[in-house]
Amino acid sequence: MNQPHPLEHVLFEVKRTIVGQDVLLERMAVALLAGGHLLVEGVPGLAKTLAVKSLAAAIGGQFQRVQFTPDLVPADLVGTRVYHQHTGEFETVLGPVFANLLLADEINRAPAKVQSALLEVMQEHQVTIGRETFAVPEPFLVMATENPIESEGTYPLPEAQVDRFMMKVVVGYPTPPEEHAIVARSLQSAPLTQAMLTPESLIELRxxxxxxxxxxxxxxxxxxxxxxxxxxxxxxxxxxxxxxxxxxxxxxxxxxxxxxxxxxxxxxxxxxxxxxxxxxxxxxxxxxxxxxxxxxxxxxxxxxxxxxxxxxxxxxxxxxxxx
Known part of the structure; x- marks a missing residue:
């Protein structure tokens, strides 16, 4: 226990890109270790999406990002059945939820029926399409970002879905020294985030x-x-x-x-x-x-x-x- 474990290296790798946000990064690590989903709220421009993307790159595995919009439909998330006329058969096309880490960006920009499409997969780690059930890869984690509910053009999340998020982290503005470092880093090309873990090693950590x-x-x-x-x-x-x-x-x-x-x-x-x-x-x-x-x-x-x-x-x- 006294030896540094691999997640410390993961957080260090993320911090090469992200300035500050120590609480958010620690809560992300807790979610990874506990197998819980994370909801991150804050006004635009606070690097919420960048933090999740950097973490995904640092833990390796499959990563998918879905930008939630008002015209999104549930099939865009979980997948659908497609009819092939020349064979007369249906083929199941799996959606972007089939990944180790799913980034649901601005989740409150989509209506409740789309948000509710995540209910089954967040709780049971499986998706039902038609009469078939498909398991998502393990480990599976949803990290969602949202702007405050008062923003124009947003939808409140259904209570049943909100309850499936292990934690909700509210991200605030950076301090002046942190913002100075952010601006200084923006003058250079962002470093590529290296994978410090594999999905298998994350399961072992759990x-x-x-x-x-x-x-x-x-x-x-x-x-x-x-x-x-x-x-x-x-x-x-x-x-x-x-x-x-x-x-x-x-x-x-x-x-x-x-x-x-x-x-x-x-x-x-x-x-x-x-x-x-x-x-x-x-x-x-x-x-x-x-x-x-x-x-x-x-x-x-x-x-x-x-x-x-x-x-x-x-x-x-x-x-x-x-x-």
Missing amino acids: TRVEGVYVDPAITDYAVRLVSATRSPGIVGLGELEHYLSYGASPRASIALVHGGRALAFLRGRAYVLPQDVAELAPDVLRHRVVLSYEALADDLDADAIVTRVLGSVPAPDVVLQSR
Whole structure:
């Protein structure tokens, strides 16, 4: 565990192209290790797409990019059956989702029926076309970018699909020194990103992550955090009840524990600490909490509610024993 693992080399390779965005890159690595999908939100021009493309190049494997537009149809994503007149038979043509890493660029530019085409493949890693079912290659990961919902010409993502994203990372503007470095790099040709991993070695890394110890108290902490988003009154936050229409689903508890395990592995530990879970909680919960109209009227966002919940749910004192 003390030796640097290959994902450190992957992140270093991505950083040859990307300036800053440390949190985003770390969350990408967590998603890779935990096998979860990632949603990245930010205004245009913050290198969201470039970060995902650079990561895809650094991990090797098959990469596909789909630009979501209002005229996209589900068959453009998953594939369709084509009739050949000269043979009188149908042939199945597989779509771009059949890749190790799928970049769904500006996913909220397409209507809900297209976004919903990703539901089956994100959860079950398979696509059904006609009466046939096709498995996508492993490992399989969807990384989607979106502009803020308030932008003109966008569609809100269906709740069922949003819940399938393990984390939602909000990307902010760079600091002035970072922006200076960005401009300086733009004056030269961008370096080619080298593949530092193979899909097989990524699957092997995931197996090693499964060996990271998760204390039962850590699991209990994750469940208490998620439960508090459904019933804030149980942690003394009764005043938040009318701000929440729905809390986070059990997928959030799973994502917190699996994500915490991946983060611990990434930081060279063989055990999960409560701060691993707490650090990932905003990214895991912000898109799963459905706010009421009262919250919107009082200018209260999901991050503010998650922060209140984090401050009210006590972290456990985990006594770590050698296994």
